[in-house]
Amino acid sequence: MIKYIVDWYKEKFADPHVVTLTLFILIAFALLYYVGNLLMPVIVAVALAFLLESPVQRFANFGLSRNKAVVIVMLLFTGIGLLTILGLLPVLWQQTSNLISEVPQMLVQGNTYLLTLPEKYPDLVKVEQIDTVISSVQDKLLVWGQIVLEASLNSISDLVALLIYLILVPLMVFFFLKDKVDMLQNATRFLPKERRLTTQVATEMHQQIHNYIRGKVIEILIIGVASTLAFVLLDLRYSVLLGALVGLSVLVPYVGATVVTIPVCLVGLFQWGISPEFGYLMLAYGIIQIIDGNILVPLLFSEAVNLHPVAIIIAVILFGGLWGFWGVFFAIPLATLVKAIINAWPTSEDKEATLSEA
Template identity: 55%
Template sequence: MISVFGRWYRRKFSDPDAAMLLILILLTTAVLLLWGELIMPVLVAAVIAYLLDWPVSRLVSIGVGRTLACAVVLFGFITVTILTLIGLVPIISKQSVNLIQETPLIWQKAQEWILTLPDKYPDYVQVYQIHQMMEGLNDKLVEVGETLISASFSNIANLAALLVYVVLVPLMVFFMLKDKLFFVESISRLLPKERRLITQVGHEMNSQIANYIRGKVIEIIIVGVVSCVTFVLMDLRYAILLGVLVGFSVLIPYIGAAVVTIPVAVVAMFQWGISPEFWYLMIAYGIIQALDGNLLVPLLFSEAVSLHPLYIIVAVLVFGGLWGFWGVFFAIPLATLVKAVITAWSSNPVAIPDEVK
C-alpha cells in the first residue's frame, strides 16, 4: 500500500512545477484559515476591484488616463451604492420590523391550521403528535429569537469594523485599480521560477473569477428587481423585503432558491390563504426561478467551467462553513479552482525512472 502511494506521489509531484503549485495552495489555505478574518477587508477590496476593473479598462482603451478612470468608476460605484442603500434600507428595515411584529400572528394561524389536521386526517395524524411537534417548534423559535437578539447586540459592537470597511476598503480598491500592473509584477516576482502550472491555473481562474463576480452581481440585481416589481404588482405584503431576499438567494445555487421559497409562501398564505391569489403568486415566483436557472444563468456564466450540482452543493457547505458569506459567494469559483488544479495535475504526468518503479 505504501509503495502504491509512493509511486502516485512521485508521478504527480516529482515535477518541481507541480510541487510548487501544491506548496502555494497549502500556504494560501493556511493564511486564509489563520488570518482570514484579519485580512477580510483586503479580500473585499479585491472582490470590488475585480468587479470594477472591466469599466476602468474600457475607459483606458478610449484614451482616458488610468488614474482618472479609476477615480470616475469608483466615485460612480460609491454613489450608486449610497443611493441604493438610502432608497432600500429604510423600506427593508420598516418591513422587517413589521414582519417580526406579525410573526406571532402568523405562527398562531399556523397552529390553528395544524390543530385541524387530526380531524381532517384521523387515520394519519394524532393529536398527541401535533402537540409534541408544536412544543418542539416553540422551543426552537425561542432559541432563534434569543440568537437574533444576541446577534443584534453584537452587531452594535461591530460598528467600528464597519467604519474600517467604509474608509479603508474604497482606498484599497482605488490603489488596486490604479496600480494593477505594479501589484501583478510584484506578485510575479515573489513566485518561484518553477511556476508553469501556477501560471496555467492562474490564467484559467483569473478570467473565470472576474466573469463570475460580474455575472453574479448582475444576476442578483436582475432577479431582485424583477421579484420586487412582481410582488408589488401582485400586492404582496413585504414585497421589497422578500424581493431583496429572492435576489440574494441566487448567491447559493439550488439551496438559496429552496430556502427563500419558505418566507414567500408563508407570507402569501398568511395574507390570502389557500386561494387563487396565492397560487398566482407562487406560479409567478416559479416562473422567475425557472427563467433565472434556464435563461439568465446560461447567458451570464456561459464561459464558466461546468460543475455537477452535487459538487456545487458540497462547495457551498464546505466553503460557507469556513468563511461564511464570502465562502458562499466564492463557492463556485473555489470549486472551479479545485477542479482546475486537479486537471492540471492529471494532465501533467511525470515519467518515473525505472529504478524507482
C-alpha cells in the same frame, strides 16, 4: 508501503513547477484558514476590483489615462452604492421590524388552523400529533429568539465592522485598480522562476473568476428587482424584503431557492390563505425561478462555470462551513480553482509524452 510512497513522491514532485504550485496552494490555504476572517476585507476588495476592471478598461479605450478612468469608475461605484444603501436599507429595516412584530399573530393564526385539522380530517390527523407539532415549533422559536437576542447584543461590534468595510474596502479597491500593474510586477519578483503550472492556473482562473463575479452580481440584481416588482404588483406584504431575499438566494445554487421559498409561501398564506391570490403569487415566483435556472444561469455562466451539480453542492457546504457567507459566495470560484489545479497537474501520460518528444 514506504517504498511505494517514496516512489510516488519522487514521481509527482520531481518537476520544480509542481513544487512551486504545491507550495503556493499550501500557503494560500493556510492564510485563508487561519487568518481568513482578518483578510476578508482584502478578499472582498480584490473581488470588487475584478468586477470594476472591465469598466476601467472601457473608459481607458476612450483615450483616458488609467488613473482618470479609475477615478471615474470609483466615483460612479461609490455613488451608486451610497444611493442603494440610503434608499434600500431603511425600507428593509422597516419591513423586517414589521415582520418580526407580526410573528406572534402569525403563530396564533397557525395554531388555530392546526387545531381545526383533527375536526376536518379525523382519520388522518390526531390531536396528539398537532400538540406535538405546536410544542416543537414553540421550542424552535425559543432557540431562534435566543439567537436573535445574542445577535442584537453583538450588533454594536457588527456595526463597527460594517463601518470599517465601508471605509477600507473602497480605498483598497481604488489602489488595487490604480496600481494593478505595479503590484503584479512586485509580486512576481518573489515567485520562483519555475512557475509555469502556477501561471497556467492563474491565467485560467483570472477570466473565470471575473466572469463569475460579474455574472453573479447581474443575476442577483435581475432576480431581486424582478421578484420585488412582482410582489409589489401582487400587493404582497414585505415585498422589498422578500424580493431582496429571493435575489440573494441565487448565491447558494439549488439550496437558496428552496430555502427562500418558505418565507414567501408563509407570508402569502398568512396574508391571503388558500386563495387565487396565493396561486398567482406561487405562479409568479415559479416563473421567476424558471427564468433564472433556464435562461439567466446558462446565459451568464456558460463560459465561466463547468462543474457538476454535486461538486457545486459540496463546494458550498465545505467553503461555507469554513468562511460563512463569503465562503458561500466564492464557493463556485474556489471549486473552479480546484478543478483548474487538477487539470494542470501533470499526469503519467503527460510525462511519457514529454519524454517521447525529447
